[in-house]
Amino acid sequence: MATGDGPPLSMRPFPVADKSPKSLADFIARVNALPGGFRSVTETSLEEELGARRDGTITTTGGRGGEEDAAQDDDVDMSDDANADDDEEDDDEDTAAKDPMTARMEVLRNIEIAEKTNMSPPSSLPPPSIASNTAMLTLDSLSLLLSKHNPTQASLTLSQQLRELVGIGTMGADRLDDANTTPAKTRDCEAVAAGWTLMEISRTRDAAEDAAAFLGAEMAAEGRYWEGVMGVRQAGWSVCRVPGGSGTGDASTGLGVRFGFSEAAPEFQRNGLAPIRRGDDGVPWLDMGRLGGTPERLVVTYERGGKVVGRAASQELRDDDGDDNEAGGDLQARVLGARNTIFAQELWHELTREARSLAAYDVHPDDEKRLVCAVDADARIIVELLPASSSSSSAAAQPHLNDHDENLPENTTAEAISLALHILLTYAHRCNELLRIRPLPPHVPRTRGQHVHTLLRPIIARLLYARSARSATQLVGNLVQTLRRAGVTGSSFTLCTPQPTVADFAAAAAGPNQPSAAVSLVRHMLQPTDFALDVALLPGGDDDDDDGGGDVSFTVRGRTYLVPVTATYYHVLAPAGAAVHALCAPYPDGYPDLAALADYLCVVAARALAAHYLRRRRAAAAGAGGAGAGDSAAAAAVQEEEEDKDKGQTWVLGALGTRIRHARDHDRPQLEFVVERDAAAAAAAEEEGEDGGAAALRLTVSTDRQSWTWSASNSENSAKETLEAVIDKVLQ
Template identity: 25%
Template sequence: MRAIKQKIEPLQFTHPTLQFYPLFSLSPQFSRISDHVKRVTAFSNSGLCETSPVRPPNTMADSFNLPLRPILDHNDRPDTLPVEIAQINSQWGSFRDVNEEVLRKKIAEEKDKNGIDEEQSEDATDLDSTERVEQLYKRRADITQFAMQAHMETLFALDFVSLLLSKQLPRQAETSMSAFLKQVAPLGSLNAEAVNPPPKPESTVKDISAVSRGWRIQNFNGAANKLLQAASRLETEVTSETRYWNEVLAVKDKGWKVSRLPRERQALGVQFGFLEATPVFRDRGLASLRRAEDGSLLLDKGLVPSKPRFVRVRVLQSGRLSGCSQSTNPTFSGEETIEGRILQARDTVFEEELFHELFREAKAIAGFGVTTRQNLIQIPASEDLEILLDLVDVDRNHLEPDHGTSKEGNSIAEGLAHTIRILLAYAHRQHLQRRTLLPPPLTPKKRTIPEHQLLRPALAYVQHMSHTQWLQSLLRDIFGVLQSAHISPPAYTANIFSTAQGTASQVPTVEALIESFLTPFESNFKGKLSTPRGSFSISVSTNLSLPPYGTSFDVSFEMPTHPDLKSPGSLSQREEVEAAVTHLLLLDVVFAISSDESPRKQPESKDSGAWEATYPQHGELLLSSDPLNRKKMKIKLSRHELSLEAYTVRCFNGTGLGKKEDPIESESRTWKSSNTSQSLMDHVREITPHKQ
């Protein structure tokens, strides 16, 4: 307040109606308040405040309450030993100066002081308690009155200063003015001016002028420097922005979709993923286009891995690695263009979605022997063929050794890798077509998303190819054995993957080809036999999408000479098919032997007999020349050899049942595919007896 008074004294105030109060006589009042507070505190500590309250008729005490007892700060923590030693040193000095005499003298002084205090307390207790209570309330009223007076004088000073400042800062000063002052005095009605300032010496004026000029020059230089820095920064910013937007336009001209980010409207993003993918990978297909310090474009891929990854296909033949697929994506390097990074991010997201869908489908077809691990899918394609699928980095795949692989295994691995990728793209297109159709009616049941058919068609193709190759190998071996015996094998035609040829339809050619690939695979083998009007047909069908799962062989034949024989029908095991085909061709060989008439055309074999097929299903023929001792022939056919055994039997009731009578005369002959000696028919003619 004294500082305010010293600043205001040289000022002249002019206002027609404003009256001022004595504002600067507050220090005596505050000193008197402090004296009364000390006295009241002493009375309150003596215990007189706990008596019944006697409230004097004082309205000011009702409106203003003041606590009488001070707040005591109790220290719960005892002082540590170092602190106590420091206190003893500061109070008594060194321990060497402390002796018994000094301590006794200090104790005597304390007793004398306590005696004086006791006498004063005894004098104070002599006063009447009623007088003390009255004196307490009187001094309390005095404290309240002085406090209220100080409060009012402070408010008057605040109003005065606020009104004085309202000339220059009306809004700020209005916040600290009282409501009464706002009503009686308008804002800015009080002003202060210097009256007759003392003259300044010329040296001071020159110094002030020089300092002012220096400050102005320094401010101008600072402003110029800031403007130059702002200009250079603006030029750099314009260059960076120009480069950034040029690269953004280049990305858009390449065909990529550029839009604002849904959760960050101030940033741009590029859509490199597939909108028809599952929601998890569809959301990951959007990356923000950030700007670097130099203005170059940065692709913030978010959850996309920094290294490119792909689904690797490996083929194991008899437990040995025979083929492995390779990635077509180049290894990522920091010098790639923004388009290359976008392509790498797109391919990586596609490969991760592909492996995710393969993993889902592998769990659904676990009944086919497919097993899954953390990052590996094992598929038993055939008896000696196993396929492994895993998600690896491109760099890791380059480190894998290539020795031990074969061309056939690599072609199977590459074909399977391309197949599953084409099927996933086809699934995306089918999802787009379903979204364009009318939505199905709402149902309380939640519709489940079926697994994409990626593994099943590819696995069915591999299995069907394996079964057809096995059947072709079986017919090739059996026909080779028949050719070694100089027997003309039946001609047959093979129509491999007949369903893949398809028919004309309205869908595009690519979709028609894939749809034919998703249908069950079929292959047909048809041929004619040596038996008149005889024919056979073998149909191989593979289906892993609908029951019955697996591959089935439908074997059927027509043999009018054996009307009691029926076709075996649908078979599922290779052993059954091999037995049916071998038995069918055995019947054809038996018929060829029984229908051979070349021995009868010779003049010396006029009375010679002919071989009669008694039990053709067992490959047994009987010579009808001797009614009692007949010669019997037994033929066995397999994919590796053709064996013939002839021996003499005793006839019972005109049949060839009996036991061997002349085992020495038993003759046997074997033909294999590598043996091209005497033909079967010539050997039959040789073992056929002739009558002279």
């Protein structure tokens, strides 16, 4: 609104603040601020000053300078007249110094401020602008207009000065002209409003139906999810909260299942917990991100001659591995698969660690996830960590594999090796648990450190044991078969391989603080393994002969050690008074390989045959002397034998014990007994990768003019006569 339309304004200038002291304290402070303070004020100077003020003049007294006295007089003079004079002088100086236009604008601004506030603004705040003044006037006008209808709400924005000046509800407004509204137009507006209302109601109904359908789908999805979780829980798995994870989308805390092993290596303990995620359709699936996302299994392959003869792979899921969101997926089966995966990964980790110390046994890594262990020159075992999807179909990727892995001849061996590896790792977990829970003496530390578990070494020892038992049995069998071909029908052997079972340890495990029968069985597997061959080379007879011609029998024991060196040692055992000690005493420390054992058996067999048939020759001569006393020729022969025996010069053994000769008549035929390995058969066995020490043996009986040979491997070239007939013919 215009400036002239408002109420009359006061043109009085803003009051100037009084510069005189307001109180005695202010006066004292001002005096102290002067040079010298109260110390420069004397009674004489005060009297002179009072007189000067009374007379209207100021004189210089008290030894002070004129300028200082004048300044002090001006400060101390607190009369209104003096202050008024000073103010007028200051105003005159300010007016003379200001620009006229600036002073005009300042006056106009002060007028506008006075119109609004009717009071002087504080000197410390800058004056408001014209725009803000207009805005405040507009706000006051609208507030005053609304105060007639809603005084409570309008009083919140109405200024206090305007309320005191004109009051509340003093301004009103009315409509001058009525609106041009007809009944038809009113009905149209009502119809439009009803249409809009119906449209909004329909939209609200559709939104409610969509929300109900969404909630129904969410309820069904949540039901499927929790049904799967409860199934895992009821199956015995530990369901717990995943730290910092999210299991059901909107849930603040995630659910997971713990399928790992508490006594595993630290790097595998952290991977033993996986969250259970919820798919879009509510089907729960296991997040195997920490395990690589792909189930893996340990596959054992047995190769001989470059061809696979045995294979062991576990039966796993056949759903292409990785489509965890498939509706038909079984969560429990996937948890079990995750458990098998982490177990296979830990087993592979421990196998690679142990393989570093088994290079002497031809164990070496062939690839990143492939470990090769040589069984002999022609056979090897391959351990691989493969994805479960390719573990059963890897045969198709390798052209040398057979089409039907289930019918391979060495599948049992491969499966036994795979099961043994899993059992040994489980036993290592059990040992870690016993070390953790059992009390130990204070001086024994509980720290386990980086202990390398024994997993491959027992497998190597067991394979070596089987190969040694097979080779030793073949060696002794060839010797016995050779003697039987020569007519020694009493020669035989028996193989004994003690194999304890869980039932053997069940009784010992019944006591308190005793390991279970299964643990005892595994411990027995880690001990040295024995096999025994009870050998009877020659039938029994008179055991009192000094030449050792009695019953020749002994036991060949093979023992396979795991530590410190995995090897098989052979020992020949016999009672203290056995004939074998007189013929050829066995080496008490045993024989380190099969070739040394074969050499000993050849020597003892040759000496036993020579001593046996020498004893039979003497017995036959003695029997012939008693039966044929009436025959003159027989009587002469018997008499000759008796004379030779009396002189100590009859049929005797040679220096090596393998030859029968006549002690007096050197021209008579001599029999040489030789038991040796067949060189051709040994070379063929070595070419086939078998132990040459277990090759076929042959027995040779020879004189100076003729020889007879019996062999177990070559029956066509063997002599047709028996050994006894040859000896009777030569020594007649």
